[in-house]
Amino acid sequence: MNQQEHPRPGRDLREPWPVQAFQVVLVLYWVLYAAAILYRTHAAGELRTFFGLYATHVLRDFRLWELVTYSFLHDNLFLLLFNTAALLLVAGDLEQRWGTWRFLFYALATAIGGAVFSCLVAETGEAFGASGVVMAVYLAVAVLIPERTYLGVLRGKH
Numbered sequence: 001m002n003q004q005e006h007p008r009p010g011r012d013l014r015e016p017w018p019v020q021a022f023q024v025v026l027v028l029y030w031v032l033y034a035a036a037i038l039y040r041t042h043a044a045g046e047l048r049t050f051f052g053l054y055a056t057h058v059l060r061d062f063r064l065w066e067l068v069t070y071s072f073l074h075d076n077l078f079l080l081l082f083n084t085a086a087l088l089l090v091a092g093d094l095e096q097r098w099g100t101w102r103f104l105f106y107a108l109a110t111a112i113g114g115a116v117f118s119c120l121v122a123e124t125g126e127a128f129g130a131s132g133v134v135m136a137v138y139l140a141v142a143v144l145i146p147e148r149t150y151l152g153v154l155r156g157k158h
Contacts (some may be wrong), residue, residue: 018156021100022091026084029130032072033080039134048128053115055125067098071111073127086134089150099143110136 036047053070057063074080095103114132119125141148 020092020095021104022087022095022107026087028086029072029074029080033074033077036073051072051132052127053118054071055119055122058115058119067112069110070115070127071130071133073128074130079129079131083130087130087137091137093145094137094141106121106136106140107133 051066051069052073053066058066074083091103094106097108110133111130114136115127117132118127
């Protein structure tokens with residue numbers, strides 16, 4: 001018998017994933033938002049304090065995980081809804097073009113870049129949410145796929 005009749009068990013990593021990584025990230029945003037609401041009622045914001053971005057924590061106490069974790073916590077429902085809608089609109093195109101790992105690396109790098117910028121510039125040095133990642137994804141889509149239309153609006157060269 002040849003190899004084609006008996007394929008190896010498991011999934012070939014070169015095949016497309018059944019869901020895109022950005023969809024998993026969106027679900028994670030919502031789960032963490034729900035957990036933060038439940039946790040807030042029991043522990044008065046310790047989750048937010050431990051995982052949100054505070055410049056003094058990063059610069060003085062070297063809590064470097066905050067450079068990433070802040071982007072998964074959303075301060076309010078409006079911010080979470082906006083970021084979800086924005087990523088649902090364009091992130092799939094960018095992930096298809098780049099592939100899952102490159103897209104995730106870009107999202108992580110832009111989250112860290114946004115955190116560093118916030119630490120250096122923001123008066124309070126406090127940040128929550130993935131708005132920096134969302135804007136970076138929009139920038140990448142505008143540069144790489146200028147002919148793509150969203151909601152009937154054509155961007156780029158006419």
